[in-house]
Amino acid sequence: MTFRRYLVLAFVTVSAPLGDSFLDKGMKQVGPVSLTHVTTLFHAVATPWIAGGILLLIGFFASWLTALSWADLTYVLPVTSFANVIVALLAKFWRHENISLSRWFGIFLITAAVGFVMRGPSYTEHERPQPAPASTKSAEGACL
Amino acid sequence: MTVAHHVGLANAAMIASIIVAATTGDVLIASAMRQIGDLDEIKAHSGLKGAIVAVLTNARFFSGVAAMAVSFFSLLFALSHADLSLVAPASASLTVVTNTIAAKFFLKENVDKRRWIAAACVCAGVVLLAH
Numbered sequence: 001m002t003f004r005r006y007l008v009l010a011f012v013t014v015s016a017p018l019g020d021s022f023l024d025k026g027m028k029q030v031g032p033v034s035l036t037h038v039t040t041l042f043h044a045v046a047t048p049w050i051a052g053g054i055l056l057l058i059g060f061f062a063s064w065l066t067a068l069s070w071a072d073l074t075y076v077l078p079v080t081s082f083a084n085v086i087v088a089l090l091a092k093f094w095r096h097e098n099i100s101l102s103r104w105f106g107i108f109l110i111t112a113a114v115g116f117v118m119r120g121p122s123y124t125e126h127e128r129p130q131p132a133p134a135s136t137k138s139a140e141g142a143c144l
Numbered sequence: 145m146t147v148a149h150h151v152g153l154a155n156a157a158m159i160a161s162i163i164v165a166a167t168t169g170d171v172l173i174a175s176a177m178r179q180i181g182d183l184d185e186i187k188a189h190s191g192l193k194g195a196i197v198a199v200l201t202n203a204r205f206f207s208g209v210a211a212m213a214v215s216f217f218s219l220l221f222a223l224s225h226a227d228l229s230l231v232a233p234a235s236a237s238l239t240v241v242t243n244t245i246a247a248k249f250f251l252k253e254n255v256d257k258r259r260w261i262a263a264a265c266v267c268a269g270v271v272l273l274a275h
Contacts, residue, residue: 065177066183068173069181072174072254073171074243074244074253078240084269088273102275105269106269107273109265114262
């Protein structure tokens with residue numbers, strides 16, 4: 001794992017909750033959308049918060065795919081679940097919501113899980129089929 | 145059979161369908177990315193366009209995206225019948241466990257004791273955060 005790859009994992013972790021928060025803030029500004037005015041949603045896409053949220057979620061998906069191309073699913077999942085902790089911390093320090101003792105314990109468990117996984121290998125190397133030895137090939141050729 | 149029993153079974157079935165579709169999607173996408181190879185290397189050789197083409201021409205990737213879409217609409221369906229406080233933590237936490245099991249058997253990942261403990265911690269942590 002290189003520093004750049006840790007940055008990709010950090011972006012996966014941060015971009016999803018941040019993108020969701022942007023969409024939430026944008027939709028609060030747009031207001032409730034009724035079924036008779038569904039076209040409002042198309043106009044909503046052009047608002048800065050929602051456009052920013054969509055960009056962040058596209059970035060999240062691209063970096064999630066990148067991470068899965070060089071790390072195991074069972075490595076990426078616990079690491080990215082740290083996003084739940086970020087949401088809770090945002091709620092506490094940005095929205096000034098109350099966090100109960102059980103939530104703090106949940107934050108501790110997820111952080112511990114991330115610590116566990118990060119200390120291990122990130123990728124399971126699978127053995128590729130070895131090419132047959134030259135002597136075997138010539139023997140097969142002789143048979144054919 | 146009581147009405148409460150019926151509701152409980154219906155909730156369990158809805159949550160199960162979310163979990164099955166989400167796990168299928170995650171495993172198919174992870175398998176597709178393993179099949180495609182390291183995107184950083186592809187980008188170094190063929191540029192960003194080459195990496196995008198490699199992903200968008202992979203059938204398994206689209207199967208995974210389709211399964212994720214099924215999971216999303218199953219979640220919406222479940223939320224229209226059951227409480228968010230039940231559906232969200234139950235599906236999110238159990239998906240971590242089913243993904244770990246599926247990754248071991250379908251992706252042949254080396255799920256050692258450390259990763260099992262991590263999956264259990266995330267599962268419990270998500271439930272606690274949702275309360």
